[in-house]
Structures are given as C-alpha cells and as structure tokens.
Amino acid sequence: MTPMITPLLLVVAIASQPPSPSKPVLSEQQQRNAARQQSNPKDQNPPTAVVAPTSTGVSQPPAVNPTNDPSSGGNQPSPQDAEWWSATLPDWIVAIFAIVVAVIGGFQWVATQTANKHNALIERGYVVLSHTPPGLRPDGKGGLVVSLSIQNNGNTPADILGGQFAWSATKQVGYLWVEVHEVAKFPPAFIGPKDSLMMLDLPVPIPPEQLGGTVWLTGHIDYRDRFGDIHQGGYGRRYVSTNTINTLIFDDSTTGTNYDRPIPKKECKEKGYKRKQ
Numbered sequence: 001m002t003p004m005i006t007p008l009l010l011v012v013a014i015a016s017q018p019p020s021p022s023k024p025v026l027s028e029q030q031q032r033n034a035a036r037q038q039s040n041p042k043d044q045n046p047p048t049a050v051v052a053p054t055s056t057g058v059s060q061p062p063a064v065n066p067t068n069d070p071s072s073g074g075n076q077p078s079p080q081d082a083e084w085w086s087a088t089l090p091d092w093i094v095a096i097f098a099i100v101v102a103v104i105g106g107f108q109w110v111a112t113q114t115a116n117k118h119n120a121l122i123e124r125g126y127v128v129l130s131h132t133p134p135g136l137r138p139d140g141k142g143g144l145v146v147s148l149s150i151q152n153n154g155n156t157p158a159d160i161l162g163g164q165f166a167w168s169a170t171k172q173v174g175y176l177w178v179e180v181h182e183v184a185k186f187p188p189a190f191i192g193p194k195d196s197l198m199m200l201d202l203p204v205p206i207p208p209e210q211l212g213g214t215v216w217l218t219g220h221i222d223y224r225d226r227f228g229d230i231h232q233g234g235y236g237r238r239y240v241s242t243n244t245i246n247t248l249i250f251d252d253s254t255t256g257t258n259y260d261r262p263i264p265k266k267e268c269k270e271k272g273y274k275r276k277q
Contacts, residue, residue, distance in 0.1 A: 124225035125158030126260060127151070127191060129165075129235035135248035136204060136217065136239050144206055146217065146248075148199040152191045156226040160189040160197075161273050163221040165235075167206055171213035178216075181205075186221060215239035217248060218257050228276045230268055234259040 087095075132147040139145045148165065152158050163186035168178040183204055191197055206215060218236045225231065236257020237248035250258070263273065 123155045124227055124229070125152050125154035125156050125191070125193065125223065126233070127158050127160065127221050127223040127231070128153060128233045128260070129163070129219050129221045131217075131237070131248055132198075133246050134244065135237070135246050137247065139201070139203070144204045145201045146204055147201055148219075150186070150189075150191065150197040150199070150221060152193055152195050154225070155193050157190065157192045158226070159224045160186060160191060161222040161224055161230070162186060162188065162271070163219060165202070165217070165219035167204055167215065167217050169206065169210040169213050169215040180218065191223075211239075211241065214253070216254065216257075222263065222271070222273065224273070224276065230263045230273050230275060232259075232261055232263050234261075 128151050130149045130151060132149055136144050136146045150160065164182060165184045165186070166180045166182045168180045170178045184199070184202055189197060204217070216236060216238050218234075220235065221233045223231055223233070234257050236254040238251050238253055240247055240249055243249065263271075268275070
C-alpha cells in the first residue's frame with residue numbers, strides 16, 4: 001500500500017507549491033523603446049505632469065486597443081493568450097495525472113461491462129426440451145404417447161413464456177419441407193435452477209399410414225432468464241420404431257432443430273413477450 005501512496009503524496013506536494021511569477025510580455029514597440037532608453041540614458045524625457053481632461057460636453061471616440069486595431073498589423077497576442085503555454089511544472093504534472101486517471105477509468109468501465117456480459121452468460125438459465133426413454137411408444141390402445149421433460153440447466157431461475165410441440169412426417173427422399181402438426185402448447189411457468197418439469201404420457205396422434213415413412217418430433221420452449229433476456233430452446237428427434245431403448249434419436253436431419261437462440265425484439269413484440277429489467 002505504501003509504494004502506491006508515496007508517488008501520490010509527491011504529486012500533491014509538487015502541485016501545492018505556488019506557481020512562479022511569469023515575466024510580463026512586452027510588445028515589439030515597447031521592446032524597441034526599452035532598448036533605446038538603455039543605450040541612450042540621456043535622451044530620456046523628464047516626467048511631465050498629467051492634466052486630467054475636462055468635460056466639454058462633446059463625446060470622445062472610444063480609445064482603440066492597439067492589439068485589436070487592424071491598421072496596426074492585425075490582432076496581436078496578449079499576455080493572457082500566452083498563459084496556457086507558460087504553465088509551471090506542477091501544473092503540467094497535475095494535468096497529465098488527471099488525463100491518466102481518466103484513461104484508467106475508461107478502461108475500468110469497459111472491463112466492468114465485459115465482465116457483466118460474461119457473468120450473464122455463465123449464470124443465466126438454459127431451458128431445454130427433451131423426452132424420457134424410451135421416447136415415442138405405444139399406449140396399449142392403438143395410439144402413441146411420449147413423456148416430455150423441460151429442464152433448466154442454468155444457475156439461475158427462468159420464466160417459461162410459451163412453446164410448442166409437434167410431429168411431422170414424409171415418405172419423400174431429400175425432402176425440403178414437411179407439414180408440421182401441433183400436438184401441444186406449453187403454458188407459462190416458473191422453473192428453478194437445475195430443476196425440471198414433466199409432461200407425462202402426452203398423446204401423439206400420428207396416422208398409421210404415416211409411420212411407414214420418416215417421422216420427426218419437434219418443438220421449442222420460449223423463456224426469459226433472470227437478466228431479462230428472452231431466448232428460445234429448440235428440440236428435434238427422428239422416430240425409429242425398431243429401437244427398443246430409445247425410439248427418438250439425433251441424426252443429420254435434426255441438426256437444425258436443436259438450438260438455443262435469443263429471440264429478436266420484433267419477434268418478442270409479435271408474441272407479446274416483454275423483457276424485464
């Protein structure tokens with residue numbers, strides 16, 4: 001602590017010294033007159049009495065400042081104009097010290113903002129949609145059901161704002177677009193850190209004739225973290241009926257359906273979501 005205080009005390013001690021008086025700055029004509037008087041002291045005129053002017057009732061023109069008279073060669077620098085560069089050493093030290101403090105403060109502000117962003121990324125909630133094994137399975141009544149799990153893998157709570165779960169199917173190879181059939185919507189809810197919400201035995205009404213092709217289960221969860229930002233977590237799996245441990249799997253066709261992204265302001269406005277401060 002002492003090595004840091006010593007230079008600060010030195011700067012304060014130097015800055016507290018009274019500034020040395022600066023010499024008056026003479027104009028060029030005054031300098032010539034002074035030089036002439038020093039070379040010829042006999043030519044100096046004796047002092048004359050100064051008679052105060054009497055009021056005659058006639059207004060006199062204002063005196064012209066020779067430093068501002070255009071006929072005398074334009075504006076001449078005054079002693080006040082030259083004071084900024086005639087500052088003493090303590091003045092310069094204080095000015096440089098103030099600039100250094102301002103620069104350090106700017107770097108600290110940038111570092112604080114960056115740290116806050118990193119802290120939000122680390123501490124915010126991460127809500128994902130998943131399913132419990134064995135995935136999509138027969139319900140014993142001729143239909144199919146699935147149990148879903150909404151998990152918060154983050155370190156802080158989150159508010160579930162909405163979401164959707166659906167199925168889609170196609171018999172075409174190299175498909176570009178398939179029709180999505182909604183199965184359920186997710187209502188608003190609160191979810192704590194490292195917590196989960198379950199939706200058990202959700203019926204998925206897929207027609208039997210569609211099961212011969214490629215079937216996907218997809219969905220998303222919209223949620224707001226504790227820092228006020230709104231995100232969307234995506235879910236996508238392909239149905240493989242021959243798997244016994246887990247009938248819903250990842251593959252190349254589900255790559256774009258699993259994500260976590262911020263929801264843009266325009267989309268939030270369309271859905272009626274509000275960012276909390």
